Amino acid sequence: xxxxxxxxxxxxxxxxxxxxxxxxxxxxxxxxxxxxxxxxxxxxxxxxxxxxxxxxxxxxxxxxxxxxxxxxxxxxxxxxxxxxxxxxxxxxxxxxxxxxxxxxxxxxxxxxxxxxxxxxxxxxxxxxxxxxxxxxxxxxxxxxxxxxxxxxxxxxxxxxxxxxxxxxxxxxxxxxxxxxxxxxxxxxxxxxxxxxxxxxxxxxxxxxxxxxxxxxxxxxxxxxxxxxxxxxxxxxxxxxxxxxxxxxxxxxxxxxxx
Numbered sequence: 001x002x003x004x005x006x007x008x009x010x011x012x013x014x015x016x017x018x019x020x021x022x023x024x025x026x027x028x029x030x031x032x033x034x035x036x037x038x039x040x041x042x043x044x045x046x047x048x049x050x051x052x053x054x055x056x057x058x059x060x061x062x063x064x065x066x067x068x069x070x071x072x073x074x075x076x077x078x079x080x081x082x083x084x085x086x087x088x089x090x091x092x093x094x095x096x097x098x099x100x101x102x103x104x105x106x107x108x109x110x111x112x113x114x115x116x117x118x119x120x121x122x123x124x125x126x127x128x129x130x131x132x133x134x135x136x137x138x139x140x141x142x143x144x145x146x147x148x149x150x151x152x153x154x155x156x157x158x159x160x161x162x163x164x165x166x167x168x169x170x171x172x173x174x175x176x177x178x179x180x181x182x183x184x185x186x187x188x189x190x191x192x193x194x195x196x197x198x199x200x201x202x203x204x205x206x207x208x209x210x211x212x213x214x215x216x217x218x219x220x221x222x223x224x225x226x227x228x229x230x231x232x233x234x235x236x237x238x239x240x241x242x243x244x245x246x247x248x249x250x251x252x253x254x255x256x257x258x
Contacts, residue, residue, distance in 0.1 A: 009054035009124045010034040014044040014070065015088065016062040024057060024111075031117055032171065041065025045073060048080060055123040056085045057107065071101050084123035114183040121181045122197070125155060128179075154200030156254055157190065158182040161208040165234070169203075172247050173254065186210030191217055194227060201254045202229040206240045228257040 011033045013024045021037040028035045036051060038044035042065045044056070060067035067087070074080050087101075090109040105119050156178045160166040163184055170180045181197065183190070185208055194202065202218065204211045215231055230253050233240035242249060 009128075010036065010051060011120060011124075012036045012038060012044060012047055012053040012056045014038045014041070014056065014062070014067070015059040016040060017059075020059070020088075020109075024116075027111075027113060027116070028120070030167070032174065033120075041067065041070030041073065044070055048074070048083075052080070053083060054127050055120055056083060057088055057120070058085050058103070059088045068101060071103065082127065084127050086119055086123060114185065114187055118181055118183055118187070121179070125179045125181075125197070155179045155181060155197045157194065157197070157199045157202045159184070159186050159190070159203070159208045159211055159214075160205040161185065162205075162234075169247050169250060172251055176251065176255070178254065184208065186214040190214050194218065199227055201257045202227055203250055203254070204229065204231050206231050206233050206237045212239060 011028050013021055013028070013035060014037075015021050015024075016039050021039075025035045025037055036047045036053065038047050040062045044058075045065075047053075058067045058070065065073075071085060074083070074085070084104045086105040086107050087103045088107050088109060104123060107116055107119055156173055158166065158169060158173075158180060160169065160182070161184050166182050166184060170182050173180045178200065181199075186204065187210070191214065204215055206212065211231070215229065218227070218229055230242060230250070231240050232242040232245040232250060234245060236243050242253070
């Protein structure tokens with residue numbers, strides 16, 4: 001079964017619990033992903049053959065073909081060796097060698113929606129970047145000439161506490177070719193994401209939780225190269241670089257960073 005519209009990519013959710021499948025399906029569809037769901041490993045393999053996903057959310061403990069068996073079957077097929085798989089687990093602090101089982105990330109239950117969506121967005125972005133590099137001709141791969149600029153506009157990190165406004169801004173930026181990693185509060189992972197993604201721009205709404213502390217850290221430049229960052233407010237706020245900001249203002253700022 002599939003839900004959603006093709007904006008952010010295709011995600012396969014594999015879990016034997018209907019509530020988990022339904023909840024994740026709705027959350028991901030609301031973010032613009034097409035979502036396929038499977039009840040076990042065999043069902044998941046059938047889904048993949050019907051439509052290749054950009055990323056997979058996988059429960060390890062399932063009846064029938066479990067998550068580990070599914071991963072082994074998936075990685076044995078060269079066509080799907082690079083599809084990112086995020087392991088879902090209720091065991092907090094789970095220590096597992098992800099590479100040894102063919103996975104790329106762990107998502108803990110119960111889900112932190114912002115953390116989940118950011119990990120999915122990061123997985124999709126990296127998968128598409130890997131596919132783009134793999135599609136280069138051998139001559140392009142060994143050439144010393146700089147590669148052509150990708151058609152995508154790059155990554156934009158956005159923190160906005162109002163989820164409706166966040167989703168609207170995400171949609172506008174995505175339609176302009178940007179890959180948007182968004183959250184409703186400035187999580188501790190934001191600095192790590194900035195180091196990993198080297199975003200084209202960072203947009204931080206000043207009244208969102210944790211934003212001012214993260215902004216100070218990012219502007220200190222101690223942990224990563226400086227990036228284009230804008231502190232904005234939808235109304236009036238003294239700490240904001242841009243007050244009474246509209247989506248048009250924010251998109252204009254991002255476009256100017258090209």
